[in-house]
Amino acid sequence: MTDPNSNGQVPAGSPVGAPAAAPAHAAPPPRALPGSGETRRHVLVAVVLNKPGVLNRVSSLMRARNFNIDSLAVSHTDRDDVSRMTITLHGDDVAVEQAAKQLYRLIDVLKVQDVTSEPTVEHELALVKIRATESNRDEILRFVELSRGRVVDLVEGSVIAEVTGTESEIDTFVSLVRTYGIKELVRTGAVVMARGSSSIEEAVKK
Amino acid sequence: MTTKTDTAKPPSPAARDRRNHVPGDGTASAAAVEQARKDMLHEARDLKRTRIGADVLCEALLRQGVDVFFSYPGGVILPLYDVLGDYPELRHVLVRHEQGGAHAADGYARVTGRVGVCMGTSGPGATNLVTGIGTALLDSVPMVAITGNVPAALIGKDAFQEIDINGITLPMTKHNYLVRDADDLPRVVAEAFHIARSGRPGPVHIDITKDALQQETKAEHPTDEDIVAGLPGFRPNLEGHGRQLKLAVNEIAAAKRPVILAGHGVLHAEAWDELKAFAEKTSIPVAWTLLGIGAMDETHPLAYGYMGMHGWKHVNRAIQSADLLIAIGMRFDDRVTGNVRTYAPYARIVHVDIDPAEIGKNVAVEVPIVGDAKRVLQALIRMVPGTPMDARTEYFDQLAEWKRDSEASSWHGSGAWRDGLLSADYVVERIGELSDHRATYVADVGQNQMWLARYTGFREPNQHVSSGGLGTMGFSVPAAMGAALGRPDRETWAITGDGGFQMTFQELMTLVQDRIPVKIALFDNKKLGMIRQWQEIIYGGNYHSAHLLGPDYLKLAEAFGIPAIKASTPAEVDDAIRFAQGIDGPALVWFEIAEEQNVFPMMPAGKGLSDLIEKWGGADE
Numbered sequence: 001m002t003d004p005n006s007n008g009q010v011p012a013g014s015p016v017g018a019p020a021a022a023p024a025h026a027a028p029p030p031r032a033l034p035g036s037g038e039t040r041r042h043v044l045v046a047v048v049l050n051k052p053g054v055l056n057r058v059s060s061l062m063r064a065r066n067f068n069i070d071s072l073a074v075s076h077t078d079r080d081d082v083s084r085m086t087i088t089l090h091g092d093d094v095a096v097e098q099a100a101k102q103l104y105r106l107i108d109v110l111k112v113q114d115v116t117s118e119p120t121v122e123h124e125l126a127l128v129k130i131r132a133t134e135s136n137r138d139e140i141l142r143f144v145e146l147s148r149g150r151v152v153d154l155v156e157g158s159v160i161a162e163v164t165g166t167e168s169e170i171d172t173f174v175s176l177v178r179t180y181g182i183k184e185l186v187r188t189g190a191v192v193m194a195r196g197s198s199s200i201e202e203a204v205k206k
Numbered sequence: 207m208t209t210k211t212d213t214a215k216p217p218s219p220a221a222r223d224r225r226n227h228v229p230g231d232g233t234a235s236a237a238a239v240e241q242a243r244k245d246m247l248h249e250a251r252d253l254k255r256t257r258i259g260a261d262v263l264c265e266a267l268l269r270q271g272v273d274v275f276f277s278y279p280g281g282v283i284l285p286l287y288d289v290l291g292d293y294p295e296l297r298h299v300l301v302r303h304e305q306g307g308a309h310a311a312d313g314y315a316r317v318t319g320r321v322g323v324c325m326g327t328s329g330p331g332a333t334n335l336v337t338g339i340g341t342a343l344l345d346s347v348p349m350v351a352i353t354g355n356v357p358a359a360l361i362g363k364d365a366f367q368e369i370d371i372n373g374i375t376l377p378m379t380k381h382n383y384l385v386r387d388a389d390d391l392p393r394v395v396a397e398a399f400h401i402a403r404s405g406r407p408g409p410v411h412i413d414i415t416k417d418a419l420q421q422e423t424k425a426e427h428p429t430d431e432d433i434v435a436g437l438p439g440f441r442p443n444l445e446g447h448g449r450q451l452k453l454a455v456n457e458i459a460a461a462k463r464p465v466i467l468a469g470h471g472v473l474h475a476e477a478w479d480e481l482k483a484f485a486e487k488t489s490i491p492v493a494w495t496l497l498g499i500g501a502m503d504e505t506h507p508l509a510y511g512y513m514g515m516h517g518w519k520h521v522n523r524a525i526q527s528a529d530l531l532i533a534i535g536m537r538f539d540d541r542v543t544g545n546v547r548t549y550a551p552y553a554r555i556v557h558v559d560i561d562p563a564e565i566g567k568n569v570a571v572e573v574p575i576v577g578d579a580k581r582v583l584q585a586l587i588r589m590v591p592g593t594p595m596d597a598r599t600e601y602f603d604q605l606a607e608w609k610r611d612s613e614a615s616s617w618h619g620s621g622a623w624r625d626g627l628l629s630a631d632y633v634v635e636r637i638g639e640l641s642d643h644r645a646t647y648v649a650d651v652g653q654n655q656m657w658l659a660r661y662t663g664f665r666e667p668n669q670h671v672s673s674g675g676l677g678t679m680g681f682s683v684p685a686a687m688g689a690a691l692g693r694p695d696r697e698t699w700a701i702t703g704d705g706g707f708q709m710t711f712q713e714l715m716t717l718v719q720d721r722i723p724v725k726i727a728l729f730d731n732k733k734l735g736m737i738r739q740w741q742e743i744i745y746g747g748n749y750h751s752a753h754l755l756g757p758d759y760l761k762l763a764e765a766f767g768i769p770a771i772k773a774s775t776p777a778e779v780d781d782a783i784r785f786a787q788g789i790d791g792p793a794l795v796w797f798e799i800a801e802e803q804n805v806f807p808m809m810p811a812g813k814g815l816s817d818l819i820e821k822w823g824g825a826d827e
Contacts, residue, residue, distance in 0.1 A: 028551030034570045049439060057376060064377045094566060101563035107381040107401060110439045204438065 035094030041070070042096040043088050043122065043192050046103055047111040047204050050076050050083040054108045058085065061106065067091065067099045071189030073124075077201055082110070084201070086191045088167075110204035115194055122192040125164045127152070128174060131181030132159045140180055147173045158183055166190075238359035259388030259419040260286040263352070264293040266395035269427055272323050273297060274314065274691050276307035280327020281367060283354030285419040299691070299720050302712040304331050306684035308338020309710070312347050313685030314692040316671045317646055319476060321348040321402050322688060328355045329367030332413070333374065337678060339409045340378045344675025345497060346470060348407035350398050351375070357417040358386040372413050380408035386415050388423035396433050405442025406561040407474055442560060446577035446585055453573045454532070454556045455589045461530035463552075463601055464490045467513065467542075470497035470674075471535015471559060471579045478502065478667045480583035481534065487587055489595045491605060493521045495536045496659055499670040504663055510605065514542040515809045516656040520612035522807075522815040524605055528553045535559060535579045538568040539675070540811075548814030558582045615820060616660075616806065621776030623800030630654070630729055630799045631661045633779055637699060637727055638662035640783045645697035646671065646689045650682035650706035652736035654729045656805045658701045669696075680709030686724045687713055697725065697787065704730040704756045714766040717792040725786040726794040728759060731801045739804045743822055744811075759796040770794040 048054050055074060062069050070088040077084045089096065100112045132140050140159055144151055149163035163173050167190060174185065194200065263286060267275070274297040279287050290298055301307040304326040311322030322342075326335050332353040342349040356365040372384045381401050383394045391414070398410040428436070458464060472481050478501055485492050485502070491510040492502050502509045511521040525531065531553045536542070538557075543549040546569055555571040557564075558579060565574040575582055595602065621632035634657045637647075643665045649655040649672040664670055671689055673681040686700035707728055717724055738752035763770030769789045773782035773796070786793035807818035 030547040031549055031551055032570050033546060034566045034568070053372075053376075056373075060377050094570075098563065098567060101565075105380075105561070105563055107437060107440045 034098075035092040037092050039090050039092050039095075040116075041088060041090055042093075042114055042116045043086065043120070043190065044096070044100055044103070045111075045113050045115055045192060045194075045200055046085040046087060046109055047077070047201055048083050048085060048106075049108040049110065050081050051108055054083065054106075055085075057106050057108060058087075058103065061102055062087075062089075062099065065099065065102050067095070071124075071187075073189040073191045079201075082201065082204075086189070088190055111200055113200050115192055119195040120192050121195060122166055122190050123164050124167060124170060124188050124190045125162065126170045126174070126185065126187045128161045128163065128177060128182060129153075129184035130159045130161060130177050131183055132157065136180055140177065143173070143176055147176075149173065241359070256422045257424070258285065258289070259391055259414070259421050259423060260289045261292075262388060262391040262423055262425060263395065263414070263419070264289060264296060266392055266427060267296060267323065268293065270321065270395070270399045272321070274299060275323035275325060276301050276310040276314075276688065277325035278302075278304050278307060278327065278331060280329075280331045280354065282356055282416040283325065283327040283331070283419070285416060286325075286354070297691075299687075299716065299722075301684070301687075301716050303710065304334035305337050305680070306687070306710055306713040306716065308335045308349070308351060309341065309678070309681050309684035310688030310691075310713075311349050311351070312338060312342050312345075312681075313648060313671050313688030315342070315347050315349055315688075316345075316685075316692075317668045317689045317696075318692040319474075319668065320692075321350055321399050323350050323352070325352040326354075327367065328353060328371070329369050331367075332371035333369060336374060336378070337676075339375055339411060341673050341676045341678045341681065342409040343378050343380070345673065346407050346474065347409065348402040349409040350395075350402050351379075351409060351411045353411070353413050354419065355384070355413050355415045358415045359417075361386075361415065372411075375411040375413075378409075379411045380406075382411040382413070384413045384415075385418050388418045388421035389425040391418065391423070392425050392427040393433075393436065396428050397437060400430075400433050400437070401440060404440070405444075406471075406559075442578075443562070443576050444560070444578040444581050446558070446575040446582040450573060450575045451582070451585050451589060454575060454586060457530055457554060457556055457573055458488055458490075458532070458586075458590055461554075462598075463524075463528050464488075464530040464532060465510070465524050465528045465553075466490050466492045467525075467531055467533040467536055468492055468494045468498040468501040469534060469536020470495070472498060472501040473535075473667055475535065475560070475579035475581075476667075477535075477578075477580035477583050480580055480587065482506065482508075484583050484587050484590075487592050488590055489593045489598050490532065491524065491602075493517075493525065495539070495542055495674075496655075496672055497674045498536060499659060499672075500664045500667045503665050505665065510609070512659050514539075514815075515544070515811075516660070516805050516807065518609075518612050518660070519615070519807050519818055519820065520605070520608035522809075522818060523608050523612075525550050525553070526816050530554050530556065532556045533558065533571075534583070537564045540568075541674075543569065543815070544809050544817070545812060545814040548816060550815075621779065623803050625800050625802065627731075627774060627798055627800045628776065628779065630657045630731075630797075630803055632776065633727070633729070633773075633797050633799065634658055634661040634701065635663070636779050637701070637783055640780060640787070641697050641699065645669065645699050646686070646693055648672070648682050648686040648689055648698065648700045650700075650702035651677045651679045652703050652705065652734070653731075653739065653803075653805050654682075654701050654703045654706070654735070656736075657729075660805075668693075679706040682706055682710075683717075683724070683726060684710050684713045686726075687717060687720075687722050690722050690724050698723070700724050700726045702726065702728060703735055704728060704732065705734045705754055708754075708756065711762070714763070714768055714792070714794075718767050721791055723790065724792050725789075726792070727783075727786075728794060728796050729799050730756060730759065730796060731799045731803070732756060733801055735803075736805070738802070739808070742802075742804070743808070743819065759794065763794045763796075768792050768794050770796060772796040772798065774798040 144161040153160035307324040311324035315322035511518040556573040557571040623629040682702035690698035
């Protein structure tokens with residue numbers, strides 16, 4: 001530390017205060033950072049007060065805290081004054097827990113739950129406007145039927161199919177009909193509900 | 207080109223709609239806009255006094271125990287100024303810039319533990335408050351900032367002095383409101399104060415439209431129970447979880463080299479007595495963060511010192527060798543940990559914080575306890591077995607040796623630095639000494655802030671005021687203004703560099719007009735000292751923009767009507783401090799300090815606590 005050639009700097013990595021108990025040759029292991037760093041898709045359910053600006057507060061917080069939302073679906077619940085958001089995002093477990101805790105700090109947020117590891121029903125809805133000709137229309141209709149979708153608009157030159165299901169089911173359908181030409185595609189983002197009799201809306205902050 | 211046939215045709219429905227998007231001719235919204243425009247231009251005072259929104263605001267502030275607030279008038283907040291004369295118990299301090307008002311409210315809140323209040327008008331008045339609100343957010347200071355806004359019907363129309371201040375403050379407040387109806391004011395103001403001071407404190411912003419301030423109302427003020435019931439999403443958890451407390455007790459019993467890290471949360475929770483009792487019962491030394499200064503009397507045998515980037519070497523050493531850190535109301539900020547990978551490599555961590563989001567945010571911890579510092583400490587004191595000092599003799603001998611070593615290597619010597627000018631640490635030490643270590647000391651940001659934190663010698667809670675999180679230059683003088691009004695029983699010193707001073711010295715006039723007795727210690731090194739230090743050490747001596755011209759500060763002070771004195775040698779220091787202390791009112795001492803003195807030790811950004819730089823270029827600071 002007093003090496004005249006070091007220009008006063010302590011060489012990096014030499015512990016100033018290594019305890020007597022630790023063997024001098026053993027550098028301490030680096031402190032673990034929070035989280036595993038392994039990212040996966042998470043689904044958060046947030047029960048919030050149905051007030052102007054709540055969506056803005058949630059999205060602003062996620063942006064400011066550097067969380068990237070994959071999808072966000074929001075609507076009011078059985079109570080007019082309470083809304084429910086389903087947020088899907090990618091991150092490691094600790095980062096997503098941090099996102100949930102940060103959301104919980106918002107005054108208008110009543111409850112946040114990560115339902116990723118729970119048995120849930122998760123669905124989204126897509127409307128797909130598919131280019132159709134005389135020759136392939138029947139084929140398209142059959143695909144829609146096989147995917148348990150339904151045709152909601154049928155005109156010369158195009159078909160609008162409505163399909164619901166999990167994210168990957170809809171991905172599959174979309175890739176299947178892509179060969180015919182997709183003129184328009186809209187997806188709602190996932191909505192999710194835990195299976196069983198427990199209720200996140202009943203378990204809001206007391 | 208428009209052809210004749212086009213103009214002759216009757217307008218299509220679409221074209222009519224386009225024209226009518228400006229509300230016109232008899233529609234309700236058009237009438238409202240017209241009325242609002244007229245009100246903006248003609249300030250007709252209603253001679254027959256009825257209770258209006260502005261009255262409700264004043265009543266609500268008084269109900270919250272507000273005795274002073276800092277504000278600046280403007281077009282849309284004039285309805286408030288129109289009624290202020292009827293509320294003489296509410297002291298209004300006319301600041302010279304809204305940022306100064308926000309910092310003053312902040313300084314007031316930090317020394318009193320109460321909610322500070324600042325106000326401004328719409329547009330620039332509101333945006334000027336923003337830096338002060340951000341400062342309060344990052345340091346969790348309870349504050350209510352109130353702004354006027356244009357009449358509700360003009361919102362969104364880019365009216366004169368209209369800005370979406372609600373959108374601006376949304377990510378930098380604990381919560382914010384836009385009030386368009388005077389009937390909402392009692393509830394909103396009461397909620398704002400409740401939110402600002404409960405749980406982890408923080409700033410709350412209320413934006414009130416001009417017409418809401420003018421509207422007649424009979425709205426009643428809510429009770430405390432109404433307020434809590436109306437905020438179902440705000441239930442701070444105060445008590446630590448019993449199982450977590452037991453785990454903490456086990457960790458403490460097993461530890462051989464434990465250190466308590468006290469943060470701002472100890473002061474917010476007013477848990478200094480509990481901290482002392484806990485440390486004494488367990489015989490564990492206490493280190494503190496920048497904002498944790500004052501959590502423990504520095505002369506206490508268990509008070510070990512200030513940690514972090516410019517903290518004491520012995521303190522950082524103790525942390526790096528600790529086997530247990532008991533962190534209370536602090537958040538493992540990067541200025542405290544440096545590189546997290548090399549931070550306290552042997553330590554397990556017990557982390558007590560009232561904000562669950564702070565736990566596991568910056569470092570992984572073994573025992574998280576969510577709760578109020580005071581209540582958690584009370585529980586721990588009950589639960590932990592006592593450990594006498596002699597049970598840790600070897601540990602305390604080691605700590606004492608490190609402390610001697612560290613203090614010896616940082617001693618400033620005669621008080622003059624090698625260029626013959628004043629050594630800043632000496633001046634800070636003299637200010638501390640001559641004010642009996644009992645004053646309020648308000649730091650600016652940069653080298654002066656670090657010298658103040660290291661050398662003043664703090665004895666009491668809430669004596670030290672510093673912009674830690676946001677690092678807001680220009681904070682010192684206005685914050686000292688609020689601090690002096692909050693604690694008139696204490697002398698108040700604003701310690702500032704010449705850079706920060708030149709950012710907000712317009713508030714000198716407020717000090718004079720409102721007779722606020724702030725003593726200003728101006729540390730003039732004609733440099734942006736911390737910038738210069740970083741450029742010297744990290745940027746190879748490329749001193750771009752570090753050199754700062756300043757005025758003749760004696761003449762400046764004279765122009766403001768503030769008594770001032772200059773000190774350039776150690777022999778002049780004590781007299782200059784006493785001169786300021788002898789003035790009944792604000793005073794300024796211009797300390798001509800060394801131009802190139804560095805603050806050491808220093809942990810370069812990104813490095814670890816073990817990588818402290820203690821000297822540079824052979825110079826011993």
